[in-house]
Amino acid sequence: MVLKIEELHLHYVTMRGMLKAVDGISLEIGSGEALGLVGESGCGKTSMSLGITRLLPSNVSEYKGSIELEGRELMKLSKEEFRSDINWKKISMVFQGAMNSLNPVIRVGIQVAEPLVVHEKMRKQEAKERVLEIFERVGLPPETFDRYAHELSGGMKQRVVIAMALLLNPPLIILDEPTSALDVSIQAQVMNLLKQLKKERNMAMIFITHDIALSSDISDKMAVMYGGRIVEFGTSEQVINDPRHPYTQKLLASTPLLRSYNEPEFIPGAPPDLVSPPTGCNYHPRCHMVMDVCSRKDPPTAYPEEGQRVECWLYGEENE
Amino acid sequence: MSSIVETRNLRMYYTVRQGLFKTVPVKAVDGVSMNIKAAETLALVGESGCGKTSLGRTTLRLLEPVSGELIFKGKDITHDSQQSLKWLRRDAQIIFQDPYSSINPYMNIHQIMEEPLIIHKIEDADKRTEMIYRALEEVRLYPVDEVVRKYPHMLSGGQRQRVTFARALLLDPTYIVADEPVSMIDASSRVELLQILSNLQKLHNLSILYITHDISTAKYVSNRLAVMYVGKMVERGDVLKVIGKPLHPYTQGLIASVPDPDPSNRLSYREVIPGEPPNAINPPAGCRFHTRCPHVMPICSEKEPKLIEIEQGQDAACFLYHKEFVEEEQPGDKR
Ligand SMILES: Nc1ncnc2c1ncn2[C@@H]1O[C@H](COP(=O)(O)OP(=O)(O)O)[C@@H](O)[C@H]1O
Numbered sequence: 201m202v203l204k205i206e207e208l209h210l211h212y213v214t215m216r217g218m219l220k221a222v223d224g225i226s227l228e229i230g231s232g233e234a235l236g237l238v239g240e241s242g243c244g245k246t247s248m249s250l251g252i253t254r255l256l257p258s259n260v261s262e263y264k265g266s267i268e269l270e271g272r273e274l275m276k277l278s279k280e281e282f283r284s285d286i287n288w289k290k291i292s293m294v295f296q297g298a299m300n301s302l303n304p305v306i307r308v309g310i311q312v313a314e315p316l317v318v319h320e321k322m323r324k325q326e327a328k329e330r331v332l333e334i335f336e337r338v339g340l341p342p343e344t345f346d347r348y349a350h351e352l353s354g355g356m357k358q359r360v361v362i363a364m365a366l367l368l369n370p371p372l373i374i375l376d377e378p379t380s381a382l383d384v385s386i387q388a389q390v391m392n393l394l395k396q397l398k399k400e401r402n403m404a405m406i407f408i409t410h411d412i413a414l415s416s417d418i419s420d421k422m423a424v425m426y427g428g429r430i431v432e433f434g435t436s437e438q439v440i441n442d443p444r445h446p447y448t449q450k451l452l453a454s455t456p457l458l459r460s461y462n463e464p465e466f467i468p469g470a471p472p473d474l475v476s477p478p479t480g481c482n483y484h485p486r487c488h489m490v491m492d493v494c495s496r497k498d499p500p501t502a503y504p505e506e507g508q509r510v511e512c513w514l515y516g517e518e519n520e
Numbered sequence: 521m522s523s524i525v526e527t528r529n530l531r532m533y534y535t536v537r538q539g540l541f542k543t544v545p546v547k548a549v550d551g552v553s554m555n556i557k558a559a560e561t562l563a564l565v566g567e568s569g570c571g572k573t574s575l576g577r578t579t580l581r582l583l584e585p586v587s588g589e590l591i592f593k594g595k596d597i598t599h600d601s602q603q604s605l606k607w608l609r610r611d612a613q614i615i616f617q618d619p620y621s622s623i624n625p626y627m628n629i630h631q632i633m634e635e636p637l638i639i640h641k642i643e644d645a646d647k648r649t650e651m652i653y654r655a656l657e658e659v660r661l662y663p664v665d666e667v668v669r670k671y672p673h674m675l676s677g678g679q680r681q682r683v684t685f686a687r688a689l690l691l692d693p694t695y696i697v698a699d700e701p702v703s704m705i706d707a708s709s710r711v712e713l714l715q716i717l718s719n720l721q722k723l724h725n726l727s728i729l730y731i732t733h734d735i736s737t738a739k740y741v742s743n744r745l746a747v748m749y750v751g752k753m754v755e756r757g758d759v760l761k762v763i764g765k766p767l768h769p770y771t772q773g774l775i776a777s778v779p780d781p782d783p784s785n786r787l788s789y790r791e792v793i794p795g796e797p798p799n800a801i802n803p804p805a806g807c808r809f810h811t812r813c814p815h816v817m818p819i820c821s822e823k824e825p826k827l828i829e830i831e832q833g834q835d836a837a838c839f840l841y842h843k844e845f846v847e848e849e850q851p852g853d854k855r
Pocket residue numbers: 212213214219221239240241242243244245246247248257259474
């Protein structure tokens with residue numbers, strides 16, 4: 201097991217009250233495994249990854265739970281320990297929109313080399329060689345080292361930020377919507393690169409996207425997130441071929457298919473307001489299978505099949 | 521069926537500065553001939569920067585063509601003055617990707633909807649209110665008497681976009697350019713919006729140019745599909761034919777790039793189009809796709825293939841299927 205998260209919570213203070221962006225989530229990822237985290241915007245995907253990498257916004261009010269990385273409890277580490285031992289070395293993250301926040305006045309090679317020089321105290325020439333090596337792995341020609349961000353295409357910038365994340369060869373990399381700003385042909389190239397890196401380096405990844413079709417392009421396992429919770433978890437086969445949670449079922453049914461015909465459905469209503477979420481199950485106001493109990497009590501966790509986990513009253517023992 | 525909108529060899533260039541004194545043309549739309557029939561939805565797909573928005577806006581004369589012809593309901597309007605095109609501002613509408621960009625956040629929905637009616641001189645206030653209510657009902661924004669009092673920020677993205685649909689329909693247009701109308705909307709509501717768009721199309725016999733980079737949504741709203749690459753149309757035809765059996769290597773690559781939800785996707789690499797799209801300032805000679813094409817032949821870098829019918833109801837501009845090419849021409853600026 202590379203990563204094991206239990207009951208992670210991350211809440212923000214807002215003008216309107218406390219916002220439960222991550223509200224008790226648990227998941228586990230094996231070595232070399234890709235976990236796809238899917239869900240609509242605002243469901244807490246980015247917040248969860250900020251929680252894992254401890255890159256907390258200043259208005260976080262509650263941050264608790266257990267995060268075990270290669271058997272080591274990260275929640276017990278001090279800020280300094282976390283920064284020196286974990287960031288980049290053990291977990292690296294490609295932020296949503298990172299390719300557009302590259303520094304415009306520093307050559308991209310220098311930006312990528314920076315953690316090596318600053319954290320690893322590596323000599324500049326050595327750092328450059330290392331960067332060029334990684335550039336080659338991600339399909340960037342060596343000239344890229346001396347380029348500025350604005351001289352690169354979107355696809356190349358995305359390769360640069362992926363290179364940055366790979367630099368210290370961490371066992372886990374988190375990619376937050378890494379292709380959402382790219383055209384489909386470039387997206388497909390980046391996905392092939394990720395597949396190749398995953399195979400070569402036996403690297404575990406959390407691949408975050410709102411697009412379940414895209415998620416299936418890389419994920420061994422999938423976690424479906426809704427309103428701050430993981431409502432369904434399982435292998436990609438289980439989640440896509442045999443979805444249990446009504447939300448997962450509708451999410452799949454609302455995805456237009458290119459290669460076969462379906463009459464896509466939509467999910468009525470809107471995602472919950474995480475400051476004042478519905479009582480009981482967060483999804484009950486939109487659910488096509490809603491029962492009495494759903495609005496009264498939090499749903500139980502059920503394990504319909506080996507490796508499959510779902511939070512829903514349909515599979516609960518107290519099913520009325 | 522008659523055409524509502526037709527373009528013949530239409531070109532639209534932007535002028536950009538290069539260095540201090542030099543300006544160069546960006547050939548955003550570079551010789552496009554197409555038509556949209558009455559009550560038909562034509563989907564226009566292609567990667568960003570290929571000229572979809574520019575073509576859409578040029579068909580509305582919101583951008584000025586440098587050459588070619590633009591025909592609207594049988595009338596050549598290429599050179600009509602903007603002054604004389606007031607009727608077009610009513611008969612043709614545009615819907616944008618970001619509903620926030622086209623609605624005033626300080627007005628309530630009633631005011632937002634009323635604005636175009638006042639501009640187009642619908643004098644009777646009761647009549648205006650009636651029109652607004654009917655339009656909001658058509659986009660299923662219930663309960664209407666509550667919705668009209670709300671401000672844009674009180675609605676979800678999908679609901680805001682429905683307001684812009686309703687507003688575009690108020691004046692009973694024949695032609696609508698919908699430029700990536702669902703790209704910023706959550707997956708779970710995207711389908712609902714597309715259904716609303718389809719229903720409106722049928723209800724009002726609209727002709728719609730549906731612009732999207734997402735080929736899988738095109739299938740659900742359009743009758744025909746056109747594919748653009750660097751200012752040119754490279755393929756078009758019946759939407760199911762083009763998606764089911766794409767002819768142009770670019771269309772083939774585009775479709776291969778898009779995954780459907782399928783757990784076996786992860787087990788193999790995806791076939792991809794190599795490289796990146798060229799820019800529209802210096803597009804490659806001959807067929808613009810030849811620099812990335814897996815089937816490139818010597819002729820492809822010399823001549824530009826013509827867009828002609830290959831199979832019934834399906835046209836492609838590719839020398840794999842025919843030998844016809846476009847005669848060289850240097851369009852003069854006719855303005
Ligand atoms: N720093 C913050 N302060 C307050 N609320 C936040 C902050 N960051 C995110 N949120 C809110 O938390 C929820 C989850 O957001 P996010 O984690 O960005 O979701 P996702 O990545 O799935 O789109 C949203 O309601 C969002 O508005």
